Every structure is written in structure tokens, then in C-alpha cells.
Amino acid sequence: MLESIYKQLDKFIALTVSVITSTLKILVRSKFGLKLPPATGSVCSVLGNGPSLNTSLEKDIDFIKKNEMFCVNNFIQSEYFEILMPQNYVLLDGYYFIFNDTTHNRADIRATFELFKNVSWDIKLFVPYTGRNSYFIRNLQKENKHIKVFYFNYVITKGFKWFTHFIFRNGLGMLQCENVLASCLYLAVNRGFKKIFIFGADHSWHEQFKLEDNRIMISDVHFYDKQPVKPILVHDRINDKKVTIADCFLSFHKAFKSYQVMKEYAASQGSEILNASAKSYIDSFERVEITQTKE
Secondary structure (H helix, E strand, O other): HHHOOOHHHHHHHHHHHHHHHHHHHHHHHOOOOOOOOOOOOEEEEEEEEOOOHHHHHHHHHHHHHHHHEEEEEOOHOHHHHHHOOOOOOOOOOHHHHHOOOOOOHHHHHHHHHHOOOOOOHHHHHEEEEEHOOOHHHHHHHHHOOEEEEEEEEEOOOOOOHHHHHHHHHHHOOEEOOOOHHHHHHHHHHHOOOOOOEEEOOOOOHHHOOOEEOOOEEEOOOOOOOOOOOOEOOOOOOOOOOOOOOOHHHHHHHHHHHHHHHHHHHHHHHOOEEEOOOOOOOOOOOOEEHHHOOOO
């Protein structure tokens, strides 16, 4: 009995502290008054870059194309970018916003940056408000008038559910998005989509890394890779420090936990998230085959 009371009290105190710290962060870091464009329909497709997306694009491309689409990160480097002509693109990774033409000139981000310059249709690019003055965003806006940038407040918000959902709904803060896919789902819900189908969300990173001399090597495999991917050293380039196994599995935990949070928030807004990926380790959302749907 006493143990149960202690645990409830401890949880209450922790959630209260989270509300206070989240509120302070929002007051300092969030931009008030940011607006997202409304949904153009009730259904959308969110495309991750996992290897299984190749299967989905072969099998379900007609369904994917008929809905408004969200793509992420380096999807633009795929031949399917021109075929699908997605209406929405989301960037969250901090590497895009420290990128420049001198000290942080990563090859894959450079390739994405150059390809964005040539996009020939109107596309909405969603980025954190903190990235508004980055080299990547400032120069794209100058180079290509087809790109319309929309900002969102990526200020991690925690606490009681009534509090977090209020903050999420008003765009003042977000759930922790360890993977860009979670931010896509958040944006899709807040724009008003009622059925959100996920494709290419393998999330099978644990299958792709190994230890060599106590350093983690990973084969970062994507659906658009043309050649076998060689393992590379996992290193925190932003903070210039070693990444450990503990760091990796904590990151995995945060990624999968975000989908549990997202499922609850989506339901509170009358939205449903369905996982139509050919392969996926995400267990928070109902798994569906497109042939089973009535969409």
C-alpha cells in the first residue's frame, strides 16, 4: 500500500516538474503564432526511407500517389522523387541546419541541397523554427521559388497528458522525435489528416550494426541505395564524441516511445495512424495491407 502511494506521488511530482520545465522552454524557445497549411483531404501517405519502401512502391504506388504525400531527409535522391512529385517534405536532423559550404559540407546533405534547387513543382518544406537562418534554408529560399517553407516548434514537451496535448495542438511544442518520421506524423495530425498511412518505416537499425574494437559500425541502408552500403563508424559529429551501445539503445527507446505518444495524441484529435510498411518493427500502430483498406 505504502509502496503504491510512493510510486504515484513520485510520478505526480515528476510530471509536475516536467510541466514547469517544458513551460519555461516554450516561453524561451518557441515562436508563437506559427501556422501550418490545412490538409487538402482526409488521407495522406508518409514515406520513410527504409529498404522496404521499394516493396511498397512496387505494390502500392497507385494508392500512395492518390494521397497527399510526406517525404523526409534524402528521399529527393531517389528516382521516385520525380515520379511521385510529393507535396510535402520534412527535415528535422540538426545536420541539415549546421550544413554549409566550408566546415560542415557533408556529401549526402550537399547532394540533397543541390537537388532541391531544381525542384520544378510547388512543394511545402517543413523545418524546425530554429533552422530558419541556416545556410540550407536561406539559400534554398533564394534559389527556388517553388519551395514554400513552413516552420514548427521542435521544443520537446513533457508532463501530464492534458498539458502535452494542449501544447501539441497549439503548435507550441512537440513530442520528442528521435526519428523524423515521428515529426511527419505530428505535422500530419495537426494539419487535419484523419487517416495517415506509413510506408517504409523499417526501423531495423539494430540489424545493421556491429562492434569493432568497442566502436559501433553501422550500415545505414535506405531504399534508394544503388550499391551495397559499407559499414561506417557511428560518431556524434555535432558534439564530437564516441557513441556507445547504451547511447544507441537509448536512442532506439526514444524513437519507439515517440510512436506510443503519437498514437494517443492522434486519437485525441480524431486521427488514425496505420502502418502499411512491408517490414516494420513499430508496434504502436495497427498493421494493414493496402488491399484490406477501403481507401
